Each structure stands twice: as structure tokens, then as C-alpha cells.
Amino acid sequence: MISQDVVFKAMLEAGIYPHPVASVQVRETHISMVFLTGSHVYKIKKALNLGFLDFTNLADRHRFCIAELTLNRRLSQGVYLEVVPITYDGSHVSIKGDGQVVEYAVCMRQLPADRSLPHLLRAGHVHANDIARLAEMLDGFYRATPRDEAVSRWGDIAVIARNCTDNFDILEQFTGEIIDSERLHAIRTAVHAMIEHRRAIFVRRQADGFVRDGHGDLRCGHIYITEQIQIIDCIEFGARYRCGDVAADIAFLGMDLDSEGFPDMSGELVGSYARLAGDPGLLVLIDFYQCYRAMVRAKVNCLRLRENGLQTGARNTLLRHTRRLIDLAFTYVLRFAQRTLWVVCGLPASGKSTLAEKLGALLGCPVVSSDPVRKALFGLAPNASAESAFAAGIYTPAADARTYAKLLLDAQEMLAAGQDVILDATFSQDTQRREAIRLANDQGANIIFVECRAPINLLKERLARRADAPGVSDARLHHLPELLARYAPFTEIDDNLHVTMDTGQSMQPQWVSLLRHHNALRAEQARKKMIPSP
Numbered sequence: 001m002i003s004q005d006v007v008f009k010a011m012l013e014a015g016i017y018p019h020p021v022a023s024v025q026v027r028e029t030h031i032s033m034v035f036l037t038g039s040h041v042y043k044i045k046k047a048l049n050l051g052f053l054d055f056t057n058l059a060d061r062h063r064f065c066i067a068e069l070t071l072n073r074r075l076s077q078g079v080y081l082e083v084v085p086i087t088y089d090g091s092h093v094s095i096k097g098d099g100q101v102v103e104y105a106v107c108m109r110q111l112p113a114d115r116s117l118p119h120l121l122r123a124g125h126v127h128a129n130d131i132a133r134l135a136e137m138l139d140g141f142y143r144a145t146p147r148d149e150a151v152s153r154w155g156d157i158a159v160i161a162r163n164c165t166d167n168f169d170i171l172e173q174f175t176g177e178i179i180d181s182e183r184l185h186a187i188r189t190a191v192h193a194m195i196e197h198r199r200a201i202f203v204r205r206q207a208d209g210f211v212r213d214g215h216g217d218l219r220c221g222h223i224y225i226t227e228q229i230q231i232i233d234c235i236e237f238g239a240r241y242r243c244g245d246v247a248a249d250i251a252f253l254g255m256d257l258d259s260e261g262f263p264d265m266s267g268e269l270v271g272s273y274a275r276l277a278g279d280p281g282l283l284v285l286i287d288f289y290q291c292y293r294a295m296v297r298a299k300v301n302c303l304r305l306r307e308n309g310l311q312t313g314a315r316n317t318l319l320r321h322t323r324r325l326i327d328l329a330f331t332y333v334l335r336f337a338q339r340t341l342w343v344v345c346g347l348p349a350s351g352k353s354t355l356a357e358k359l360g361a362l363l364g365c366p367v368v369s370s371d372p373v374r375k376a377l378f379g380l381a382p383n384a385s386a387e388s389a390f391a392a393g394i395y396t397p398a399a400d401a402r403t404y405a406k407l408l409l410d411a412q413e414m415l416a417a418g419q420d421v422i423l424d425a426t427f428s429q430d431t432q433r434r435e436a437i438r439l440a441n442d443q444g445a446n447i448i449f450v451e452c453r454a455p456i457n458l459l460k461e462r463l464a465r466r467a468d469a470p471g472v473s474d475a476r477l478h479h480l481p482e483l484l485a486r487y488a489p490f491t492e493i494d495d496n497l498h499v500t501m502d503t504g505q506s507m508q509p510q511w512v513s514l515l516r517h518h519n520a521l522r523a524e525q526a527r528k529k530m531i532p533s534p
Contacts, residue, residue, distance in 0.1 A: 065105070201362075211245055218231070342356075345450070368410045453501065
């Protein structure tokens with residue numbers, strides 16, 4: 001059996017190919033040698049073992065070539081042509097020739113370099129409709145991909161934690177010259193804290209079917225925008241790295257767009273996909289998974305930097321890119337590690353309690369509602385009736401003050417423990433809102449007021465139904481005039497901290513808008529923290 005180096009040298013000769021070739025260009029990745037002939041591409045897997053993949057055996061390389069061909073045909077048309085044997089007859093290396101099979105290559109149609117997404121981005125030729133087409137293509141792909149038990153198991157919380165741990169363990173080998181050890185430790189600590197504290201989100205998304213057999217390496221360099229969008233080079237060597245939450249796949253492309261210097265396009269791609277897929281929950285985890293993907297790319301770069309034969313210029317470029325990826329991962333940490341005090345407010349029957357419950361499920365964080373808190377303060381069960389005249393009984397101004405003080409105290413304890421928290425209450429007075437803002441500032445947390453609104457006729461209809469189906473709230477239709485008169489408009493709150501939700505309309509697009517707004521707020525706070533003080 002001849003060495004791979006002999007095969008690689010032979011692949012540089014134009015005469016080896018079964019079609020006309022003027023010249024051969026070679027590209028090397030950490031796991032493959034790629035030979036570009038102008039019309040076709042031949043990709044050979046290196047005979048190496050990196051732990052997370054093992055290509056040392058020829059039969060395994062053949063198997064993985066077939067897997068690469070099959071899997072990549074899902075997102076490309078007419079690109080992946082065949083797996084070809086490379087033979088040696090004792091004197092010559094040939095493609096599909098006589099003699100012993102010494103290697104296998106994936107044969108592909110060569111796509112035009114000037115239609116690659118990185119080239120088009122740098123040329124300013126990527127437009128909103130291109131991002132929309134890409135989001136639509138990915139939505140269709142994920143809807144069609146398997147989500148059975150064999151796939152779903154790769155979304156187990158233990159697998160997610162192990163993937164992160166394995167990645168960090170490899171990166172630890174490169175601290176010092178390449179990676180700052182303190183920054184790596186900070187990222188590692190934050191990632192594992194996120195997994196621990198938000199465990200419920202990961203578990204629920206797995207149960208809800210968001211774990212799919214995806215791409216695994218969805219980045220700009222693997223996307224070509226021609227008449228048809230072509231996406232190539234998915235992970236073929238392990239389901240563990242290809243299967244996962246769709247959020248992890250989308251995050252890879254979002255991260256790569258950020259890394260290329262196009263954060264607005266990143267946000268638009270992520271938001272467009274979330275709207276099309278009806279998956280606002282993706283936005284809750286996007287920063288976490290973007291951090292993970294940045295660290296994966298940093299690991300790949302580090303492994304490449306360890307190889308012999310890397311030219312000085314290429315090494316320095318790769319080194320700078322690796323350090324930028326580490327910095328980018330840290331900005332994502334600053335985003336997802338921020339705590340937020342969510343104030344879901346609005347008139348009774350505006351839908352705020354239903355919305356708060358849904359938001360709590362999406363975010364995996366506790367909801368503190370004023371109605372049960374108020375009744376507990378007065379020794380009543382949550383569903384016990386305390387209906388009275390307006391501002392009487394347990395609804396006097398003094399009772400309101402006690403209730404809101406208790407809400408904020410509960411929120412303070414949860415924020416101090418590192419949790420997001422949702423307060424569900426009317427917050428009809430500007431003094432109550434200012435106290436919530438003061439609490440968030442004292443705790444170093446973000447705050448967002450989510451004001452629920454509904455048309456007056458819908459409010460009346462909902463309140464009227466409570467006469468026959470009472471619940472924890474004691475507000476009734478006859479209270480509505482006083483409630484409206486007492487409700488102070490949100491004139492004192494910065495627009496960035498105030499989002500309205502019309503509960504009389506379809507909620508799905510509003511969820512996406514809300515969570516995108518929250519992510520933008522966190523991104524701005526992270527940006528400020530990354531800027532050195534003067």
C-alpha cells in the first residue's frame with residue numbers, strides 16, 4: 001500500500017483526471033485534501049485520528065465518502081456526483097484505473113468561487129431576498145429531516161454538556177501562546193452554568209421535536225448563491241456532531257456572519273428562520289449556541305495550527321482568526337449570562353398571565369404573579385374569591401403597596417441567585433414601574449416591560465366570562481371603567497425597555513419580535529462591556 005503523500009502528489013498532475021484539466025489547485029483542511037480542476041473537485045480524507053473522528057482505515061474512509069455523498073445531496077442539486085476509487089498498478093496512480101484500490105475520493109461539480117457567500121458578502125452582493133431564500137430553504141430542510149428517537153438522543157442534555165466539555169478540553173491544550181487561559185475559563189464556566197440553570201429549556205426542546213438530523217457545519221464558506229442555493233460539506237463522520245437542536249445549526253451560520261462582519265444579516269437570518277419555522281424558542285438559545293460554534297471553529301483552527309508545514313503567513317492569519325473567534329465567543333457569553341427582569345403588565349383580561357406563563361416556558365425561568373402573592377399575604381388560597389368594590393378589600397392602595405413590595409422582593413432573590421424572573425402584574429402606576437427599574441439597576445440586570453393590550457370589546461368579553469368561570473383574578477366587568485381611568489400610560493419608560501403585545505392578534509410573529517428585541521438589548525449591553533473604559 002502506497003502512502004497518501006504519493007496519492008496527493010499524483011492528484012496534482014492534470015493527466016490523472018478522466019476529463020480535460022488545464023491546472024490543478026489544492027486546498028487543505030484539517031481533515032481533507034481537496035483538488036480543484038476547474039470543472040470538478042476531488043476530496044480525499046486524510047488518514048488521521050483526531051479522537052472525534054477516525055479516518056485511519058481505508059474501508060472507513062470509503063464508508064465516510066459514501067456518507068458524505070448521500071448526506072450532502074439533501075441540500076445541493078447536481079453537485080455531489082460519485083465516490084471514485086483511486087488505484088495503483090505498481091507504477092502509476094490512476095482514478096478508476098487498474099490495480100489495487102489505495103484511496104477513495106468524493107467527486108463533485110466545482111461551484112463558481114465568485115458565487116460563494118463570503119465572496120458575495122465582501123462584494124456587497126448579498127441582499128435581503130437572498131437571506132429570505134436561504135431561510136426558506138433551511139426551513140424546508142429541517143421540516144423534512146428525521147426527528148425519530150435515533151436522532152433525538154443526540155439532543156440529550158448530557159450529550160450537549162459532553163460536546164461542550166470535549167471541545168473545551170481540546171482547547172485547554174492551546175492556552176498560552178494561542179488562547180488566553182483566563183478568558184477560556186470564563187467562557188467555559190458560563191457555558192456550563194447556562195446548561196445547568198437552563199436545563200429545562202434544552203429538555204423541552206428535545207421533547208418538542210427540535211432535534212433534527214441537520215448539517216453540523218453550516219457556515220458561509222459552504223453556501224453558494226446561484227440560481228439555486230447550494231449548501232455543501234455537512235458533517236458526515238458522526239451523527240453526534242450533525243444531529244442536534246436546529247438552533248445549533250442556525251447558530252453556526254449566525255456566528256459565521258457575525259465573524260465575517262455582518263451582524264445585521266446574522267440577526268435577519270436568525271429572525272427570518274424563527275418566523276418561518278414558528279420557533280421563537282430558538283432565539284432564547286441562539287447566543288449560547290453561537291458561543292459554542294465559535295469555540296468549535298477555534299478548536300478546528302488550533303488543530304490546524306498544530307500541523308507541520310503551515311506557512312508563516314497562513315499561520316499568522318489563522319492565529320488572528322482564532323483569537324477573534326475567542327473574543328466573539330466571549331461577547332456571546334456576555335449576552336446569555338445577563339439576567340433580565342421581565343415585567344409582563346397590562347390591564348386585567350389583557351392576556352398578561354397567559355403570556356407570562358408562555359414566556360416562562362420559553363425562557364425556562366420562574367413567573368411570580370401578583371394575584372396569588374396578594375392572596376397569600378392575606379391568608380387566602382389562590383382561587384379563593386376576594387371580589388369587592390374597586391380599591392376595597394384586599395385591593396386598597398395599602399394592599400397594592402404590600403403586594404408589589406413582595407413581588408419585587410421575590411424578584412430580587414431570584415435575580416441575586418443568577419436567574420431571570422418574570423413578574424406578572426398590572427403595574428398600572430409609574431411609581432410601581434420605577435421601583436422595578438430601580439431593582440433591575442441595583443441587581444445589574446436588564447429590564448423589559450412587556451405591556452399586553454387588547455381591544456376594549458375583547459377586554460369586556462373576557463371579563464364577562466369570568467362571572468361563569470372565576471379564577472385567581474378577582475377583576476370583573478364592572479371594575480373596568482375604574483381600571484381604565486387608573487391605568488397610567490408608559491410615558492416615563494424608555495422605548496427600548498417597553499414592548500407592546502396585542503393579545504387579540506396572532507401571537508407567533510409577536511413572540512419572535514419580542515425575543516429578537518431582547519437579544520438586541522443584550523447585544524448592546526455586551527458591546528458596551530467589551531469597549532474599554534476611557
